[in-house]
Amino acid sequence: MDDVLHVTLFTLGVAVLSTLLILPPGVALGWLLARRKWPGKTVVETLVALPLVIPPVATGLILLKLFGRRGPLGQFFENVLGVEIVFTWKAVVVATAVMSLPLLARAARVAFEEVPVRLENVARTLGAGPWRVFFVVSLPLARRGLSAGTLLAFARALGEFGATVMVAGMIPGETITLSLGIYHEVQLGHDAAAFVLLAISVALAFGAITVSEWMLRRKTP
Amino acid sequence: MTLLLQGVRWAAGEFELSIDAEFGGGVTGLFGVSGAGKSTLIEIVAGLRRPDAGIVKLGDTVLTDLARGVSLPPERRCVGLVPQDGALFPHLSVGGNLRFAERRTGGAGGIFARSHVCELLGIGELLARAPADLSGGERQRVALARALVSGPRLLLLDEPLAALDAARKAAVLPYLRRIRDEFRIPILYVSHVAEEIAALCDDLAVLAGGRLLQQGKVEEVFRRPASPEVAQIVGVETVCPGQVLDKKDGLVTVGVGAARLVALSDSLPAGTLEVLVSIRAEDVVLVREMEALHASARNRWPGIVRAVEHGPATVRIEVDCGFPLVALLTRQAAEELELVPGAPIGALVKAPHVHLLPR
Numbered sequence: 001m002d003d004v005l006h007v008t009l010f011t012l013g014v015a016v017l018s019t020l021l022i023l024p025p026g027v028a029l030g031w032l033l034a035r036r037k038w039p040g041k042t043v044v045e046t047l048v049a050l051p052l053v054i055p056p057v058a059t060g061l062i063l064l065k066l067f068g069r070r071g072p073l074g075q076f077f078e079n080v081l082g083v084e085i086v087f088t089w090k091a092v093v094v095a096t097a098v099m100s101l102p103l104l105a106r107a108a109r110v111a112f113e114e115v116p117v118r119l120e121n122v123a124r125t126l127g128a129g130p131w132r133v134f135f136v137v138s139l140p141l142a143r144r145g146l147s148a149g150t151l152l153a154f155a156r157a158l159g160e161f162g163a164t165v166m167v168a169g170m171i172p173g174e175t176i177t178l179s180l181g182i183y184h185e186v187q188l189g190h191d192a193a194a195f196v197l198l199a200i201s202v203a204l205a206f207g208a209i210t211v212s213e214w215m216l217r218r219k220t221p
Numbered sequence: 222m223t224l225l226l227q228g229v230r231w232a233a234g235e236f237e238l239s240i241d242a243e244f245g246g247g248v249t250g251l252f253g254v255s256g257a258g259k260s261t262l263i264e265i266v267a268g269l270r271r272p273d274a275g276i277v278k279l280g281d282t283v284l285t286d287l288a289r290g291v292s293l294p295p296e297r298r299c300v301g302l303v304p305q306d307g308a309l310f311p312h313l314s315v316g317g318n319l320r321f322a323e324r325r326t327g328g329a330g331g332i333f334a335r336s337h338v339c340e341l342l343g344i345g346e347l348l349a350r351a352p353a354d355l356s357g358g359e360r361q362r363v364a365l366a367r368a369l370v371s372g373p374r375l376l377l378l379d380e381p382l383a384a385l386d387a388a389r390k391a392a393v394l395p396y397l398r399r400i401r402d403e404f405r406i407p408i409l410y411v412s413h414v415a416e417e418i419a420a421l422c423d424d425l426a427v428l429a430g431g432r433l434l435q436q437g438k439v440e441e442v443f444r445r446p447a448s449p450e451v452a453q454i455v456g457v458e459t460v461c462p463g464q465v466l467d468k469k470d471g472l473v474t475v476g477v478g479a480a481r482l483v484a485l486s487d488s489l490p491a492g493t494l495e496v497l498v499s500i501r502a503e504d505v506v507l508v509r510e511m512e513a514l515h516a517s518a519r520n521r522w523p524g525i526v527r528a529v530e531h532g533p534a535t536v537r538i539e540v541d542c543g544f545p546l547v548a549l550l551t552r553q554a555a556e557e558l559e560l561v562p563g564a565p566i567g568a569l570v571k572a573p574h575v576h577l578l579p580r
Contacts (some may be wrong), residue, residue, distance in 0.1 A: 118308050121269045124295035125302040126371045127325030136321065140312045 003173075003191075008200050011177040014089070015157035018097040019104075022153060026101055027146065030108020031138070052102045059168025063075075063095060067167060091168035092175050096160045100153035111145025112138060134160060152210040158204060178204075222246060222280040222407055224266065224375060229275030229285075231261060238262065238272075238431035247422030248401050248408040250422035250439065252415070252455060258431040259411045263377050266409070267302050268295035279375055301326070301373030305380045307364030309352035315363050316348035322371035332404060333372045336577050341403060342366045342396050358389040362396055369404065376400070376408045382417060390417070391490075397421055419443070419460050419497055420578040427451050443499070444539075444547050449532055457502035459535060459547045462580065472519070472572060483519040484575035495580035504574035505548035507538065509558060511567030518569040522546070526564045529555070536560070542568050 032038070033045060051059045066076045067085040077083045083089050087192045115138050139146075161179040168175035170184050178201050185194035223243040231238045238258045251259050264270035266277060268284065271292060277285040279300070285292050307320050326333060331348055339345045352360060361381055368376060368384055381397070382390045395508045398421065401408060412418055418425055426436040427446075434454075435447040443460045446452035463477035473486040477498055487495070508514060511521055524542030536555035538548045546568055550558075560566065 023573075116308075118304060118306075119310060121264075121267075121295070122302055122304065122308040123310070123321070124269065125267050125298070125300060126322040126367065127296050127299075128321070129294070129296050132324075135308060 003004035004196055007176055007178060007181050011158060014092050014096055015154055018093045018157045019154045022097050022101045024103055026104035027108050029105040031112050033109040034112035048102050048105050051099050056099060056162025057166055063098060063163060063167045086167050087169045089175055092164050095163040095167050096157035099160050099163050100156040103156055104149045104153040107145055107149025108128060111142035115141045147215055151208060155208055224407055225278040227276040229265060229272050231272045235430060242433050244407060244409060246407050248410050248421055249422035249424040249426055250307050251409055251411045251426050251428060252418055253428035255411055257428040259428055260379060263379050263411060267300050268293055268298050271500040287486060299374045300377060301368030301371055302377045303364045303368050303381050305383050307360045309360060309364055311352050315350050318367050319370050322367045325373040333370055335370050335406055338366045338369045341399055352515035357385045358393050360392050374406055376406055379411045394420060415455060416578060419499055427454055429454060457547055457549055459500045461498055461544050463496050463498045478544035480522055481571045482575050484577050485573055489577050490579055493579045497578040497580055498572060500570055501577045502547045502549035504570060506569040507548050507558060508567045510567060514549055516569055520570040522568045524566055524568055526562050526566050528562060529560050540566055540568055
């Protein structure tokens with residue numbers, strides 16, 4: 001029972017952390033894609049969409065090579081920061097973050113595109129600089145799309161499997177999340193334990209959707 | 222304070238805007254059909270659109286001078302903009318919308334102080350409301366107030382009445398006049414409705430195909446269009462100020478210069494004394510011998526032909542009948558009447574064709 005509680009809390013913690021991590025870059029990226037023209041925009045657009053279309057396991061392999069001992073990012077983290085990523089809980093966060101960032105960035109882009117440019121323009125003529133326009137006009141007006149995108153990213157982080165299993169492995173007590181746990185228990189023939197984890201997954205999903213519905217309804221009188 | 226546009230160019234596809242102009246104080250109407258470049262010009266002045274070349278100066282402040290690499294961002298121009306739908310921030314209350322704009326002035330006093338502006342525009346009661354709960358006319362008044370509390374040195378009104386029905390328009394117009402009279406900042410008023418321009422503006426600039434075709438006093442431009450193109454856009458009209466002298470039996474008598482005009486009183490708000498009279502040139506009938514005539518028209522003025530101008534199919538005749546009146550006749554009609562400058566002539570206009578606008 002302790003294990004189940006640990007796995008549940010770990011999964012929730014990883015999902016929250018990874019969602020918080022991708023929130024600033026995801027929102028910024030969505031805004032840049034919606035409102036600005038810049039060189040290399042198409043490349044970035046493609047890169048961001050990539051984890052949505054290639055198999056999660058493939059993304060996991062790319063991450064493994066990037067963050068591995070001999071990978072460029074892995075060396076940076078190990079030599080400069082003294083942190084090891086792969087096959088630790090940090091790898092789980094990296095995998096879920098990378099897998100859910102595209103969902104958030106795409107939702108943010110659509111949300112910002114739906115904010116009338118007219119309003120942002122008028123805000124400028126009223127004496128507000130670009131930052132103030134962003135925080136006081138664009139961001140609040142895009143909040144519905146942004147919350148939906150955040151929930152989507154969070155749900156993705158809760159259930160991520162393919163990429164996580166590649167970079168983090170299945171280390172009991174260290175990298176096992178709910179989805180990894182379900183697979184793991186079935187492999188060991190512990191169907192009953194797998195069903196418990198399944199029930200928790202479903203409950204969490206229900207909870208997340210209920211909370212988001214409540215948030216959306218609360219904001220529209 | 223003057224707004225100066227020097228060699229301002231902006232091109233996209235087929236369309237090219239090319240403007241050299243000076244707009245003085247008071248209200249200048251920017252008139253033109255859609256696609257003439259009115260909104261593009263407004264955006265360039267506001268700093269929302271960067272021209273390809275040119276200089277924009279407001280008083281002594283250079284807003285844009287591309288040759289010298291100057292292009293002030295919109296938030297540093299002190300140019301207020303009110304678009305067609307008001308563009309109120311839907312997530313802020315009316316008060317929140319005003320506070321957003323006050324940041325530039327720090328809510329400073331003077332005539333741009335919030336309390337003064339709210340009183341002037343009659344929106345003091347609306348501060349707690351959400352923009353979605355306002356009527357069209359209220360929304361525009363709040364948008365005007367918001368632009369004013371930002372302490373603008375120039376006001377750009379981009380068809381602010383276009384989204385309103387006739388009754389709401391008539392209700393907002395007096396507020397626009399108040400703004401004109403109270404703040405004494407130059408106002409550019411974009412519209413494609415001649416009546417609004419006539420009722421509000423001192424000067425008129427006619428725009429077509431990205432070019433400024435004519436600029437001058439409103440009455441002048443309506444009476445003497447510089448080209449057939451301008452005439453076609455604005456319609457040839459006599460526009461002149463008059464005073465209400467008498468009102469009875471559904472008719473109003475208006476004094477214009479030495480002449481007396483009769484018009485219908487139904488469209489005129491009670492108590493109006495100063496009016497602007499407009500008569501379309503094609504509604505004027507010219508006759509040689511008025512004494513012998515039994516006509517239904519309420520307005521019959523003896524006059525003298527001052528000028529005759531031949532167009533492709535029509536002739537524009539200016540008659541002095543105590544005030545300058547413009548008539549548009551077909552060539553044949555003009556030839557039959559043997560119109561030459563100096564010839565005596567009579568002018569007839571039916572009362573419903575004399576349009577009155579409160580001043």
